[in-house]
Amino acid sequence: MSPQQVQTFFSTLRAANPRPQTELEYSSVFECLAAVLLSAQATDVGVNKATRGLFALANTPAAILALGEEGLAHEIRTVGLYRTKAKNLIATCRILLEQHGGEVPRSQEALEALPGVGRKTANVVLNVAFGEPTMAVDTHIFRVSNRTGLAPGKTPLAVEQALLKRVPNEFLVDAHHWLILHGRYVCQARKPQCERCAVHHCCDRKLET
Incomplete structure (x- = not known):
């Protein structure tokens, strides 16, 4: 992705879900x-x-x-x-x-x-818990980063470092959640839901039907 595509990618995800949250339940x-x-x-x-x-x-x-x-x-x-x-x-x-x-x-x-x-x-x-702009690369984030061309890398650490460099500061705190949710529900491992993906126009992968 080009820097402009990265900006559009996260702007689109933010517009759809302005305050993404973890799906784990906790109160402290x-x-x-x-x-x-x-x-x-x-x-x-x-x-x-x-x-x-x-x-x-x-x-x-x-x-x-x-x-x-x-x-x-x-x-x-x-x-x-x-x-x-x-x-x-x-x-x-x-x-x-x-x-x-x-x-x-x-x-x-x-x-x-x-x-x-x-x-x-x-x-x-x-x-x-602390609102730090960190990037926890799980299987979803690793897949989305590589598949879309957002931040390709051969290891989770490489993807983490690439994301921290490529994601604009305004999106960093929430980027981890957006990418996990996108990978969990849209850009799935076996069959990505490209036909209903709001950011497919930014993606390196051709639209699947």
């Missing part, structure tokens, strides 16, 4: 972190079903730590890889209490030091 920064940690290789719908019960029972690092690993695993048993996630979330809660006063840190380095939190998860938390 810690709940956001926990939900994102649980969402790896799982759907937002599935995570929300699990966290509604979990957060009603325990929604702070201390409360989740009090559940213990087995108690937490029971609450999130419907989520994929729940035993590993329970172990990581318990360890994360312990670190938050011991090293951060029970608060979620606001730095990439400190977030990535938490068990189960990689670069993508850290970027999601920084963007969603």
Whole structure:
């Protein structure tokens, strides 16, 4: 995409959805972190079903730590890889209490030091919970960036760096959400819905019928 096409691409997405939001349900920064940690290789719908019960029972690092690993695993048993996630979330809660006063840190380095939190998860938390202009490249963003010609790259990190350079500043905070939602509901993996895509005129891929 040319710079003008990139501008048009995001202007169009913004016009259709001025205030995009994550589909994960949360009511605090810690709940956001926990939900994102649980969402790896799982759907937002599935995570929300699990966290509604979990957060009603325990929604702070201390409360989740009090559940213990087995108690937490029971609450999130419907989520994929729940035993590993329970172990990581318990360890994360312990670190938050011991090293951060029970608060979620606001730095990439400190977030990535938490068990189960990689670069993508850290970027999601920084963007969603703190409003930082980060770019968390998941499978949807990776696909959309490459397929459309927006920010081609062979690795998620390469795509992240390309997006941060190519996306105009006015769109950066919300770009992560627009791209995920576009990939989830329109520019889908198996059959992209090109015929109803509002930004197909900016795309490198020819319109499919």
